[in-house]
Amino acid sequence: SAVRCDAVLTLEEATAIVGDGYQGPAVDEPRPGFTRCEWQGDGSNFGFSFASLKALAGDQRTADEEFEFNVLALEDDTTKREPLPGVGVKAAVLPAGDDALAVVVQRTDGVARMITYKIEREKVLALARALATP
Numbered sequence: 001s002a003v004r005c006d007a008v009l010t011l012e013e014a015t016a017i018v019g020d021g022y023q024g025p026a027v028d029e030p031r032p033g034f035t036r037c038e039w040q041g042d043g044s045n046f047g048f049s050f051a052s053l054k055a056l057a058g059d060q061r062t063a064d065e066e067f068e069f070n071v072l073a074l075e076d077d078t079t080k081r082e083p084l085p086g087v088g089v090k091a092a093v094l095p096a097g098d099d100a101l102a103v104v105v106q107r108t109d110g111v112a113r114m115i116t117y118k119i120e121r122e123k124v125l126a127l128a129r130a131l132a133t134p
Helices: 011-018 053-058 063-072 121-132
Strands: 023-031 034-040 045-052 090-095 100-107 110-117
Touching (some): 011 121, 045 053, 053 063, 063 110, 090 121, 100 121
Antiparallel strands (some): 034 045, 045 110, 100 110
16 A cells, blocks of 8 residues: 555654644545645644655656656746755755745655745754655
């Protein structure tokens, strides 16, 4: 069976990184193998989707293609990816608007795309590392 987002980043892992001031994860599975997890804090939040290899196969996309699709959706002339060496198969962080950062992590079992709002950069990088660890 496909890996769910709340197994990719557990409540315990999230709490260890951002603290216990967040409600979540609220889990949604819009289609088989594609799950979303959301955490809501007081004035800040984070959430991510996880497309398992099963969901990607259904879309006839590879994990490489899914990673690039997610990064290119945010990249433009002024917004460039910042690779995160040693995180997952590959990973990048990008600005995603005011006080928001996006993290895309390719794992061996799928691709995670996280958006954080008003979360300190060091914590965002720690979340990226946690997402990358199967």
